[in-house]
Amino acid sequence: MVTATVEDDAVAQRECLKNVFSMEGGQGEASYMNNSQVQSQILQIVIYVLKETLDTIRHPPRPEKLLTAADLGCSCGQNTLVVAGAIVQHMTDMYGSRGHDPPEFCIYFSDLPSNDFNTLFRLLPDYSAAAGNRRFFGAGVPGSFYDRRSPECFVDVFTSTFSLHWLSQVPIEAVDRGSLAYNRGKVFVHGASEATGAAYRRRFRSDLARFLRFRAVELKPGGAMFLVCLGRPSSTAPTDQGSLGLLLGDLFQSSWDDLVRAVSRH
Numbered sequence: 001m002v003t004a005t006v007e008d009d010a011v012a013q014r015e016c017l018k019n020v021f022s023m024e025g026g027q028g029e030a031s032y033m034n035n036s037q038v039q040s041q042i043l044q045i046v047i048y049v050l051k052e053t054l055d056t057i058r059h060p061p062r063p064e065k066l067l068t069a070a071d072l073g074c075s076c077g078q079n080t081l082v083v084a085g086a087i088v089q090h091m092t093d094m095y096g097s098r099g100h101d102p103p104e105f106c107i108y109f110s111d112l113p114s115n116d117f118n119t120l121f122r123l124l125p126d127y128s129a130a131a132g133n134r135r136f137f138g139a140g141v142p143g144s145f146y147d148r149r150s151p152e153c154f155v156d157v158f159t160s161t162f163s164l165h166w167l168s169q170v171p172i173e174a175v176d177r178g179s180l181a182y183n184r185g186k187v188f189v190h191g192a193s194e195a196t197g198a199a200y201r202r203r204f205r206s207d208l209a210r211f212l213r214f215r216a217v218e219l220k221p222g223g224a225m226f227l228v229c230l231g232r233p234s235s236t237a238p239t240d241q242g243s244l245g246l247l248l249g250d251l252f253q254s255s256w257d258d259l260v261r262a263v264s265r266h
Contacts, residue, residue, distance in 0.1 A: 039079050039161070039162050040078070040079050040082070042162075042228070043079055043082055043083070043161065043228070044082075046228060047082070047086055049226070050083065050086055050087070050090075050159070050226045051086065051090045053157075053224045053225070053226045054087065054090050054091060054094070054157065054224065054226075055094070056224050057156060057157065057222060057223060057224050058221070058222025058223075059222070063095060063098075063100045063103065064103055065103050065104060066103055066104050066105075066106060067087075067091055067103045067104070067105050067106070067156050067157075068105075068106045068107075068108070068154060068155050068156050068157075068220075069084070069087050069105070069106070069107045069108070069155065069156060069157045069158070069159065070107070070108040070109075070110060070141070070149065070150060070155045070157075070158050070159070070218075071083060071084065071107065071108070071109050071110065071159050071160070071161075072110050072111075072145040072149065072158060072159070072160040072163060073110070073111055073145060073160050073161070073162070073163025073164070073166070074109040074110060074111050074115070074120065075111060075115065075120075076111075076115060076116040076117065076119040076120040077119075077120075078123065079161065080109060080120060081123060081124075083159050083161060083226075084107050084136065084138075087105070087107070087157065087159070088105050088107075088135075088136050091103070091105070104136075104137070105135070105136035105137065106136065106137045106138075106139070107136050107137070107138050107139075108138075108139050108140075108141045108149075108150065108155075109138060109139070109140050109141065110140075110141040110142070110143065110145060110149050111142065112142065112143070112144060113142040113143065115142070117140045117142070120140075121138070121140070124138050144168065145160065145163070145211060145214075146168045146207055146210050146211055146214075147214065148214050148217070148218065149214070149218065150218045151218070152217055152218065153217075153218070153219070153220050153221065154218055154220065155218050155219055155220060155223060156219075156220050156223045156224075157223055157224050157225070157226065158215055158218075158219065158223075158224075158225040158226070159225075159226045159227075160225075160226075160227050160228070161226075161227075161228040162228060162229070162230065163229075164207075164208065164211065164227065164229045165229060165230040167200075167203050167204060167207055168203075168207050168210075169203070170203075171196075171199035171200055171202065171203040172199075173195070173196075173199040174192075174196055174199050174200070179195075179199075180193070180195040181193065181195040181196045181198065181199040182196075183196045186253060187252055187253055187256050188241075188252055188253055189238055189239055189241065190239060190240070190241040190250070191239060192239045193239070194237070194239065196239065197237050197238035197239040198238070200238050201238050
């Protein structure tokens with residue numbers, strides 16, 4: 001009975017996260033748009049890998065007139081458009097080098113329903129104009145990338161940057177008071193017990209397998225996928241998040257503790 005209740009709570013938590021979890025929208029001081037410079041710098045460093053990935057796409061004998069891309073976990077800032085622009089530019093140049101007219105481009109921007117798609121979409125006209133003739137058709141696809149997001153054999157290239165470290169849910173064991181992995185008094189895996197770390201590792205492996213399984217269905221034969229993920233050495237335990245433990249874990253934990261104390265006083 002306890003296990004069933006915990007599992008029911010996990011399902012409810014997963015559905016709740018889909019509806020409320022997102023980066024800070026808008027263009028204010030605390031917005032993701034104005035606080036994603038580190039991600040932007042890393043993208044500039046690895047953009048050549050994206051181009052090399054695009055070079056691996058297997059083209060049919062007669063070039064297609066439409067190239068479809070999907071950005072999974074797009075959020076709402078300029079970084080999304082850096083990736084989209086690189087795809088459009090590189091594929092336009094590739095077609096031209098082979099004596100073909102460039103295809104039309106359709107790029108699907110996917111994130112949880114709570115994402116600020118309006119802020120992202122307001123950037124698209126300005127970006128398209130600045131890119132001259134390198135225009136693309138854009139559309140929003142709300143939903144979790146741990147589920148199916150497109151028809152079978154539909155997408156030429158998938159991209160996902162700085163997103164796959166977000167799990168689909170907190171591991172069931174971490175919120176089960178009867179489990180050795182119960183993460184008592186914590187909201188992050190950094191500094192937790194070995195059992196808690198193992199639970200988070202299992203959750204990540206399960207989520208990543210699910211992610212790849214659905215992309216395998218949706219990707220066209222000969223398509224490609226470009227992923228940029230936060231990581232750590234395989235020799236390091238999940239409970240040691242390094243500098244991220246201070247940047248994310250400790251700050252989250254401190255903020256949560258302050259909130260709990262404030263509520264308790266009232």
